[in-house]
Amino acid sequence: METRGQQKSTGVIVVDVQGDFTEWKNGALAVSGTGKAFIDKLGQATSTLKSSGCKIYATMDWHPSGHISFFTSHNNKKIMDVIRVDGRTQVLWPPHCVQHSSGAELVLDKGLFDAVVKKGQNKNFDSYSGFKDDGGESTELLDILKKDGIEQLIVYGIAMDYCVRATAIDGVYAGFDVTVIEDLTALITPETSLKAKQDMINSGVVFQKQL
Numbered sequence: 555m556e557t558r559g560q561q562k563s564t565g566v567i568v569v570d571v572q573g574d575f576t577e578w579k580n581g582a583l584a585v586s587g588t589g590k591a592f593i594d595k596l597g598q599a600t601s602t603l604k605s606s607g608c609k610i611y612a613t614m615d616w617h618p619s620g621h622i623s624f625f626t627s628h629n630n631k632k633i634m635d636v637i638r639v640d641g642r643t644q645v646l647w648p649p650h651c652v653q654h655s656s657g658a659e660l661v662l663d664k665g666l667f668d669a670v671v672k673k674g675q676n677k678n679f680d681s682y683s684g685f686k687d688d689g690g691e692s693t694e695l696l697d698i699l700k701k702d703g704i705e706q707l708i709v710y711g712i713a714m715d716y717c718v719r720a721t722a723i724d725g726v727y728a729g730f731d732v733t734v735i736e737d738l739t740a741l742i743t744p745e746t747s748l749k750a751k752q753d754m755i756n757s758g759v760v761f762q763k764q765l
């Protein structure tokens with residue numbers, strides 16, 4: 555079989571581009587820089603990648619009400635407090651991406667996606683990574699990538715310092731070449747994003763400014 559010169563098959567993981575994370579939809583956990591212009595840019599980049607033959611996957615945060623990551627699920631806690639649960643660190647967020655709520659909906663055209671993977675469905679575990687939750691339970695993402703013969707991943711979306719970070723790093727652990735497109739991400743805080751970028755680079759994630 556002739557394989558020389560054949561390109562590695564590329565999968566694109568569009569992380570958590572859901573109303574609740576956007577300013578455009580006045581989301582519950584709106585990340586700065588996520589107005590309509592940013593979302594349009596993500597849509598255009600994703601269309602371009604799809605046209606060039608990449609498989610396109612979306613992850614979705616999909617929490618039950620009373621989820622462990624919601625500050626309202628704990629007594630006397632406020633947004634962005636950090637607590638310890640069973641030896642794990644848990645950042646507390648406003649309730650967001652509650653299953654079936656309008657804020658949980660993807661804000662990109664669903665026709666772009668070859669598969670959509672939901673995460674964070676177990677009330678007791680958070681799941682920044684699209685591959686597995688903090689309890690170690692896997693989503694179907696890795697099986698889908700393997701079935702599709704994917705060898706390299708392009709990752710972008712919201713938020714760079716949390717779910718993009720965790721998904722990109724787990725992608726490397728799973729054996730993929732992973733590139734994060736920086737201009738197609740939005741970040742929650744400058745401090746966590748600086749650390750996140752360093753963590754990703756240390757894990758072997760490649761950073762690229764633009765597509």
Ligand code: VGL
Pocket residue numbers: 569570575615623647682712713714715716717718
């Ligand atoms: C995310 C905080 C809480 C993310 C999800 O998508 O980055 N951040 N849940």
Ligand code: ZN
Pocket residue numbers: 615617623650651674
């Ligand atoms: Zn979440």
